[in-house]
Amino acid sequence: MNNNRVILKITGLEKSYQSRKVLDHIQFEMKNGERIGLVGYNGTGKTTLANLIFGKLQPDNGTIELAKDLKVGYLLQSIDYQLNVIHESFTTSNNQDFFQIASELGLKKIYEWEQSRLSNLSGGEKLKLALSNVWASKPDLLILDEPTNHLDYKGIKWLTSEMKKFDGAVLIISHDRHFLDQIVTRVVEIENGKLHSYNGNYTDYRKEKQKKIETQRHYYEVQQRQIERIEEQLHQLKTWSEKAHSRSTKEEGYKEYHRVKAKKRDQQIKSKMKRLHQELSKKKVEKPLEEPKVKFEFDSNGKRGKRIIEAKNLSKSYPGRILFQNSQFYINHGERIGILGENGCGKTTLIKMILEEEPVTNGDLWKSQSLNIAYLSQDVADLPEDITPIEALGLYDREQIFKARTILANLGLKEQYITKPIGTLSLGERTRVKLVDILMKDYDVLILDEPTNHMDLPSREQLEKTLNEYTGTIILVSHDYYFLNKLCDKLIVFEGQQVKRLEMKPDEYLNKNHHEKDNKQETLMILENQIAAILGELSTLDQNDPKYQLLDQQFNELIKQKRNLIR
Structure with missing residues (x-):
């Protein structure tokens, strides 16, 4: 499938729950081969959007267009709610692929498992069955909602590896920073019912978003200072206007002068107010949304070590x-x-x-x-x-x-x-x-x-x-x-x-094999340097020199250590 081909197009999508608008006029396109991370705070509508794309929900307004014959594989957010996950997995048309993938994920010979074993699966085992079922269906578009929840380290490594080899498109809803950084090339955030797109992985998105917030905050503060300055000027003009109006009724011989002055001040006020409203209507900078400050508090006392x-x-x-x-x-x-x-x-x-x-x-x-x-x-x-x-x-x-x-x-x-x-x-x-x-x-x-x-x-x-x-x-x-x-x-x-x-x-x-390999390479390098140093010294000595015998003995011992290390 052509990687520039648009496989998913969303136009004017809206969805509300009990008068709360979760998705507000969403516009979104996805091309084949894209790896997109869908992020946002809890309750912003990520799973709702996934359910709408898959067809589990219907939108209030707008359209969702999928490419012709596009096969969608959807891993639901919580496999605890999929009571039929085992039945679906064992009756899939791609039985052999399913059992092979389950085996790679650590579920060996599940076709031999007794009913009592299948009735007592852990959350991670249920997820692996659901994941195997989705993968065996050979989809063109994968929608994975929190795929690493419940998944062990082996399962996450398998999923990361398979995702990198997968030819189709992937939409991942996840709060796993490490996983997103390894997989996605674009991040789409849902905020206040709208979608905002950022290029790069999760770390890139966080940096870009922070920069965007800081820039918006700067322009907002500059505009607020400008508004304060104009409001001060308006206040002064109003004070002068009120004085002029007051004098126009009291000072004989100067009433007309003060009436003209008051009228001029009123016009200045109207003019400044009009300019301010025009500027705000064209260039108003909204105050950036502050990220929620989540606060947890625990209390505990007691002696450590017991x-x-x-x-x-x-x-x-x-x-x-x-x-x-x-x-x-x-x-x-x-x-x-x-x-x-x-x-x-x-x-x-x-x-x-x-x-x-x-x-x-x-x-x-x-x-x-x-x-x-x-x-x-x-x-x-x-x-x-x-x-x-x-x-x-x-x-x-x-x-x-x-x-x-x-x-x-x-x-x-x-x-x-x-x-x-x-x-x-x-x-x-x-x-x-x-x-x-x-x-x-x-x-x-x-x-x-x-x-x-x-x-x-x-x-x-x-x-x-x-x-x-x-x-x-x-x-x-x-x-x-x-x-x-x-x-x-x-x-x-x-x-x-x-x-x-x-x-x-x-x-x-988790990385002990990697550390062991690094330690082995470091030890090997030290041994080779010691061997080279002894060979250099031996080349300058006569074989009858007492030191020659000692160095030759050390040389043979180092060679023995090196052989044992590289076996």
């Missing part, structure tokens, strides 16, 4: 399936622990065991009984859709309700959202509602299972800063590479059906 959780010979299994066995690890108060492992290895199950929601199969899992634990799960489907956020939080005390409203506002949920049913909120907005329960209370342990899923970028960045100031214990499951690496300096990893503690940052662990 052991609060410990596992000895811990095992967990289900009939016909072992998740992990003979595992040892511990967690001290105040530590920031990242939990890493492939989808389906048992990360969420381990969390549920710590919370005593899942039984231990074998071994011991001890935790301090005095712990006050907050748990933010990755599931946002458990909030009732027909009630408001305040009702869902179960608050009745006036002060508590006021506090909750303040926190919701700090999280970007203004009054118009708080008073609407949860069913009208985006998934990111629902995640914020769940966060409020944690923020309303004091906890000494936070267990966060994919906390940034569906959360927009300002919220992610603010949450990073706040958690860095938190003094309690953090146990974090996240596939947001940046988020995890900024927060955690110790790990609990799932490897070879065992769970173990590692004293390293996620970056060291």
Whole structure:
């Protein structure tokens, strides 16, 4: 397909929900082969636009034109809501391709899995099935809504690699900065119902947008100063006019003079007002929208270093399936622990065991009984859709309700959202509602299972800063590479059906093969320099010189080390 060919054209698109206009006269074109990142704050209409393009929703006004015979593959935002995802995956016409892709993503021989195994898939495994199904359909246009949510490091690497090889066009809705930087060549932002396009990847977009905001702020401030100056002049003219009018009625012999003077001032005022309104109508600079200041606040006290959780010979299994066995690890108060492992290895199950929601199969899992634990799960489907956020939080005390409203506002949920049913909120907005329960209370342990899923970028960045100031214990499951690496300096990893503690940052662990290779190359270079130096010295010595025998021995030892290193 020609890469200059327009495959998607949107004209005058409008969509509203309960009198709130989400998309306002949208104009948009997409060519084949383009890699576009669709960004914007939670609730701005990103998923709505994706659903309109795919045909799941109908616009209020405007048209969406797709190229003839264009095949669209759509990965929905939350595969938790796709109850038929497994059935669809196993009955697809591209069965062989589907099983092959699923295998590459780490789901080996799923056609042999029993129903009990398929009924207990993790969020990441469901996503991999949905992703395999979309990829196997061989689409011309891929629409991926938060594709890295729930996806493990292996899955993200596979997706990044396949995206780079994909011939068609890609529209990605994502808040994963690292992923967007590697894939997209254009960023389209939804803001106040309008689309704004930026060339380059996500980092380029942020720089360009910041520059645009600063330029607009400069022109706005210049114009505001000009308006203030004219308003001061108008005020002075009005003062003079009022005095002239007053004197025209009092000073005998000068009444006509003051009437003419007052009339002249009035004309000057009208003239200046007219010029000001004309200039503003032609060149008015709007005040730039300030990015939402999202504020999270946690309180925690307690002594660091005290052991609060410990596992000895811990095992967990289900009939016909072992998740992990003979595992040892511990967690001290105040530590920031990242939990890493492939989808389906048992990360969420381990969390549920710590919370005593899942039984231990074998071994011991001890935790301090005095712990006050907050748990933010990755599931946002458990909030009732027909009630408001305040009702869902179960608050009745006036002060508590006021506090909750303040926190919701700090999280970007203004009054118009708080008073609407949860069913009208985006998934990111629902995640914020769940966060409020944690923020309303004091906890000494936070267990966060994919906390940034569906959360927009300002919220992610603010949450990073706040958690860095938190003094309690953090146990974090996240596939947001940046988020995890900024927060955690110790790990609990799932490897070879065992769970173990590692004293390293996620970056060291995830890139350990790369680091090992670099260390090997560095050692090899040092050995070769030492060998060259000894050879140079040997060439100047007589074989009967006592030093010659010593250097020859060192030379043979270095050659042996080099052979062992390059095997």
